[in-house]
Amino acid sequence: MFAGLRAKFERHPMVALHLITHTVHERDRAWFDGCKLTHLHAVPGGPYELTRAILLLMVMGQCAWWFAPLPVLLVVGLIFWIRSITRRRRAGVDPASLLRSWCRFIVVRATLWSIVNGTALVLTPEERLVPMVILILAANAMDIFGQFTQPVTGLVSSWIATIGMTVALMLRPEVATTPTVILMVLQMASAHARIFNLHYMFATRRLRTRELKTANDMIELLLRQYSEHGSDCLVETDATGVIVDPSDRLARLCGVDLDDLCGRKLVSLFEPSSGRDTLRKAAHRLQAFHDLALSREVDGKTRWLAVSGCPLFDAQGRHYGFRGFLRDVTDRHEAETKVLFLAQHDPLTRLANRTEFHDQLAARLMEQRGPIAVLFVDLDRFKLINDSMGHAAGDQVLEAVARRLSARAGLHDVVARLGGDEFALMLGRVRSAEAAMALARRIVDDLGQPVEAEGRTIHIGASVGVALSPDHADNADELLRAADMALYEAKSAGRGMASLYHPDMKRVLMEQRALELELRAALANGEFELHYQPLHQLSTDSIAGFEALLRWRHPERGTIAPGSFIGIAEQSGLIVQIGEWVLREAMAEAATWEGNLTVAVNVSAVQMRDGDLLRQVISALSATGLDPRRLELEITETVLMQDQEACLALLHRLRALGVRIALDDFGTGYSSLNYLRSFPFDKIKIDRCFIEDLCNGGESGAIVESVLDLAARLNMQTIAEGVEDEAQLHALRARGCEQVQGYWISKAMPADELPVVRTARAAVPVPALRQATGG
Numbered sequence: 118m119f120a121g122l123r124a125k126f127e128r129h130p131m132v133a134l135h136l137i138t139h140t141v142h143e144r145d146r147a148w149f150d151g152c153k154l155t156h157l158h159a160v161p162g163g164p165y166e167l168t169r170a171i172l173l174l175m176v177m178g179q180c181a182w183w184f185a186p187l188p189v190l191l192v193v194g195l196i197f198w199i200r201s202i203t204r205r206r207r208a209g210v211d212p213a214s215l216l217r218s219w220c221r222f223i224v225v226r227a228t229l230w231s232i233v234n235g236t237a238l239v240l241t242p243e244e245r246l247v248p249m250v251i252l253i254l255a256a257n258a259m260d261i262f263g264q265f266t267q268p269v270t271g272l273v274s275s276w277i278a279t280i281g282m283t284v285a286l287m288l289r290p291e292v293a294t295t296p297t298v299i300l301m302v303l304q305m306a307s308a309h310a311r312i313f314n315l316h317y318m319f320a321t322r323r324l325r326t327r328e329l330k331t332a333n334d335m336i337e338l339l340l341r342q343y344s345e346h347g348s349d350c351l352v353e354t355d356a357t358g359v360i361v362d363p364s365d366r367l368a369r370l371c372g373v374d375l376d377d378l379c380g381r382k383l384v385s386l387f388e389p390s391s392g393r394d395t396l397r398k399a400a401h402r403l404q405a406f407h408d409l410a411l412s413r414e415v416d417g418k419t420r421w422l423a424v425s426g427c428p429l430f431d432a433q434g435r436h437y438g439f440r441g442f443l444r445d446v447t448d449r450h451e452a453e454t455k456v457l458f459l460a461q462h463d464p465l466t467r468l469a470n471r472t473e474f475h476d477q478l479a480a481r482l483m484e485q486r487g488p489i490a491v492l493f494v495d496l497d498r499f500k501l502i503n504d505s506m507g508h509a510a511g512d513q514v515l516e517a518v519a520r521r522l523s524a525r526a527g528l529h530d531v532v533a534r535l536g537g538d539e540f541a542l543m544l545g546r547v548r549s550a551e552a553a554m555a556l557a558r559r560i561v562d563d564l565g566q567p568v569e570a571e572g573r574t575i576h577i578g579a580s581v582g583v584a585l586s587p588d589h590a591d592n593a594d595e596l597l598r599a600a601d602m603a604l605y606e607a608k609s610a611g612r613g614m615a616s617l618y619h620p621d622m623k624r625v626l627m628e629q630r631a632l633e634l635e636l637r638a639a640l641a642n643g644e645f646e647l648h649y650q651p652l653h654q655l656s657t658d659s660i661a662g663f664e665a666l667l668r669w670r671h672p673e674r675g676t677i678a679p680g681s682f683i684g685i686a687e688q689s690g691l692i693v694q695i696g697e698w699v700l701r702e703a704m705a706e707a708a709t710w711e712g713n714l715t716v717a718v719n720v721s722a723v724q725m726r727d728g729d730l731l732r733q734v735i736s737a738l739s740a741t742g743l744d745p746r747r748l749e750l751e752i753t754e755t756v757l758m759q760d761q762e763a764c765l766a767l768l769h770r771l772r773a774l775g776v777r778i779a780l781d782d783f784g785t786g787y788s789s790l791n792y793l794r795s796f797p798f799d800k801i802k803i804d805r806c807f808i809e810d811l812c813n814g815g816e817s818g819a820i821v822e823s824v825l826d827l828a829a830r831l832n833m834q835t836i837a838e839g840v841e842d843e844a845q846l847h848a849l850r851a852r853g854c855e856q857v858q859g860y861w862i863s864k865a866m867p868a869d870e871l872p873v874v875r876t877a878r879a880a881v882p883v884p885a886l887r888q889a890t891g892g
């Protein structure tokens with residue numbers, strides 16, 4: 118197609134000119150005409166021709182009368198020249214560049230033509246001077262005329278001048294001198310150069326225009342197809358942002374009548390939002406915008422539209438509007454919002470999750486607008502509720518807690534569920550530590566109120582730890598740690614408390630960390646040892662077994678009781694390794710004892726939860742060869758408060774091995790009797806606190822009696838711990854307690870101090886034992 122066009126155009130440059138004029142968009146017509154003019158006058162005619170005429174006058178001063186028509190020509194030339202300048206200015210041609218091009222051509226062409234014409238005139242013999250001058254002037258006149266009119270006319274004028282000169286020379290055959298021939302050749306060359314120049318220019322322009330038009334047609338076709346068959350909707354605005362030629366499709370998408378769209382600004386279609394501000398700014402700065410999600414209400418529902426567009430400029434670089442498209446992305450937006458919500462929130466309570474809480478806290482701290490408080494809230498009896506009443510009740514409790522906390526939160530506050538039964542509150546605008554503590558106490562009170570769940574009234578409670586920035590920390594991690602430490606103290610101080618962080622807590626924590634490191638080293642260095650405390654059988658007044666109690670022989674601090682380090686070992690998880698060592702050591706020691714003496718080993722809740730206990734017991738039994746029936750594992754109620762099902766399953770499997778299970782510290786927990794129902798323990802150990810008061814006439818006596826009675830009925834063995842005097846021993850014996858343990862019998866002693874036990878097969882009377890152990 119283009120080859121044909123080109124060929125046609127090469128034959129008919131004027132046709133090309135015509136076509137160019139008609140293929141330019143109306144909007145760009147003025148600019149194009151201006152450009153055409155500028156390009157065609159790239160060889161500025163007026164000034165050059167005038168200069169040439171003046172130089173000719175100077176050279177040929179002696180025949181000035183021949184130049185009578187020159188002033189007329191000058192005036193005409195001047196008029197055309199001024200008109201040309203005005204048009205060029207209007208067409209937006211840079212005046213500085215015009216001046217530069219004029220100067221360049223005036224100098225080059227005027228010099229050249231002055232030399233050529235002047236040489237011709239000087240060298241032409243007297244008798245041929247007149248026609249020569251006429252010819253040159255005629256050529257000049259036509260040239261001048263041609264320069265200021267249409268380029269094709271200019272071309273023709275050059276041809277006429279050349280032909281005229283040729284004819285004149287043919288009429289005067291005596292003129293055949295070399296300079297005349299050179300003049301003629303130059304004149305013709307000039308004309309041909311012009312033809313070539315114009316031809317080339319029009320051809321290029323024509324081709325570019327055609328290509329552009331084809332591309333535009335194609336784009337328009339694609340856009341129309343896209344608009345008709347795609348899910349997107351084309352939209353165009355004018356320079357002021359008013360929608361131009363709105364389509365039905367756009368009206369349907371926006372849920373308005375087509376008429377309502379006419380004359381309406383695009384921005385006004387959307388609800389106020391940061392996205393709409395971005396769109397407004399982009400339009401103002403004439404910038405493209407991409408996939409801005411903007412909302413608008415359609416038929417009572419929020420619909421999300423993704424808007425993309427780019428600014429439009431005409432040929433002169435003037436902005437005349439925006440073109441782009443709108444796409445309904447409601448489904449996508451809702452899905453994204455949901456995913457984002459789930460990533461940032463707890464699905465049950467719909468509160469912020471830990472990550473979101475941390476991020477929001479960090480962001481607020483960056484803003485640094487006054488103090489910010491963090492309140493860590495921990496439910497006191499949640500695990501118990503969850504295990505005993507089921508997860509549905511547990512969920513309802515958590516939801517109720519979330520509601521109560523949210524009710525206490527203000528506009529600048531954030532409530533989060535950090536996981537399990539841990540909640541947190543960020544107070545974005547808190548006046549002082551006192552104000553934060555006052556709120557913390559109100560929260561403790563709120564959460565102290567009973568909750569209705571699964572048709573039952575449940576009593577929960579909460580402890581709260583409070584920390585403030587910038588007093589306690591100035592970054593999110595430190596502040597959360599400080600609040601956590603404060604919570605730890607609140608829980609240690611007794612449940613249902615609120616504590617404010619103070620720097621001493623950090624010191625305590627540092628000490629705990631140091632202790633943890635020391636514990637690890639102690640395990641590796643073999644600094645642990647076991648002491649054994651006898652379990653005395655009252656019916657036979659003999660030793661039935663021993664409880665293995667852990668001791669840490671610290672190289673500098675001497676022997677350390679487990680109360681100082683078991684908690685840290687549990688927190689750090691180190692208790693799992695330590696517990697395994699205890700099991701092996703105690704069973705290995707018990708295996709050396711004669712008879713059926715049992716060994717009782719304490720098992721912590723962390724060991725039960727860890728999931729490795731069964732393997733550890735089996736491995737220790739096979740390694741030591743101890744009869745499983747001689748091993749007694751002591752667990753506390755807290756063990757059963759965590760995942761009860763898994764815990765009971767583990768206990769049953771241990772029991773299936775033949776190992777005996779004892780319930781330690783009985784009576785100190787919340788629902789000891791419930792636990793007795795849940796698992797058939799082999800033994801119940803009555804806590805020391807009841808034995809202490811046993812002989813003081815308090816209610817401990819009655820409690821001990823009912824426990825002993827219950828155990829007898831459930832066919833469970835009983836042991837009382839913490840027996841420190843004879844009266845307690847007698848009282849227990851009188852009430853039918855089967856075993857006792859305590860300082861009155863013997864303190865715990867190292868394994869190598871137990872010879873009396875090893876030799877005592879049947880019975881070791883209490884006095885003998887006390888004598889032997891120095892108790």
Ligand SMILES: Nc1nc2c(ncn2[C@@H]2O[C@@H]3COP(=O)(O)O[C@H]4[C@@H](O)[C@H](n5cnc6c(=O)[nH]c(N)nc65)O[C@@H]4COP(=O)(O)O[C@H]3[C@H]2O)c(=O)[nH]1
Nearest residue numbers: 666667678679680699719720721839840841858859860861
């Ligand atoms: N006031 C008084 N106290 C008496 C009397 N008779 C015994 N005791 C102490 O009472 C504690 C009995 O152990 P527990 O209740 O299991 O309580 C133990 C047990 O919960 C834990 N524990 C000890 N060894 C281990 C172990 O190997 N593993 C685990 N997980 N915990 C252990 O540490 C706790 C404390 O152990 P100990 O300091 O050895 O303290 C022992 C024992 O020395 C008495 O007549 N009066």
